[in-house]
Amino acid sequence: MSDDGERGMPGKGLVQGLAVTFKTMTQRSTTQQYPDVEPELPPRSRGVIALTEENCTVCMLCARECPDWCIYIDSHKEEVVVPGAARSRQRNVLDRFDIDFSLCMYCGICIEVCPFDALHWTPEFEYAETDVLDLLHDKNRLGEWMRTVPPPPAHDVLGEPSKEEATAARKAAGPGAATAAKTARPPVRRPEAPESGR
Numbered sequence: 001m002s003d004d005g006e007r008g009m010p011g012k013g014l015v016q017g018l019a020v021t022f023k024t025m026t027q028r029s030t031t032q033q034y035p036d037v038e039p040e041l042p043p044r045s046r047g048v049i050a051l052t053e054e055n056c057t058v059c060m061l062c063a064r065e066c067p068d069w070c071i072y073i074d075s076h077k078e079e080v081v082v083p084g085a086a087r088s089r090q091r092n093v094l095d096r097f098d099i100d101f102s103l104c105m106y107c108g109i110c111i112e113v114c115p116f117d118a119l120h121w122t123p124e125f126e127y128a129e130t131d132v133l134d135l136l137h138d139k140n141r142l143g144e145w146m147r148t149v150p151p152p153p154a155h156d157v158l159g160e161p162s163k164e165e166a167t168a169a170r171k172a173a174g175p176g177a178a179t180a181a182k183t184a185r186p187p188v189r190r191p192e193a194p195e196s197g198r
Contacts, residue, residue, distance in 0.1 A: 043150050046106050047125040049099055050145035055118035058092035062110035070103035071110060097139040102132050122148040
């Protein structure tokens, strides 16, 4: 059996391809004059990773979860004397936080797993270097990118309040309001009896 019936008219594919070409030729092309004109990027685009050093607790989650192993972290322990405490406490102090952007594949896993919001996406993409060794950004250079981090999107008005907002509202209402809200029960609505049809 031949498939001539299913193939249709000879040259049909050529005609369809030329139709797409002519349709594209008639449309006006949009050329962005980069680098003279800055491109309009989406607000949450993935450019470079920025670091808030004060938020980093050296938990090493980002370095452990990185599939490329391009995050290098060093730290030391420091004793902190707390007034009124029986003994001094220890805390980790960040010595080194480097990201090798020549290895990074911009998957965003490090930003997702960070429990203290120390890592952020910035839309900046102009950090090309002539030497590949200069793509290793230290904590100071990663901190400089923080000024370009866009603000978070606005909270949905119809959504639930964040934990911080709920806690602040409870504190503002006072200690009696929290127990009253727990003991208060919503009114019970009884289903209406269906009308009997005659």
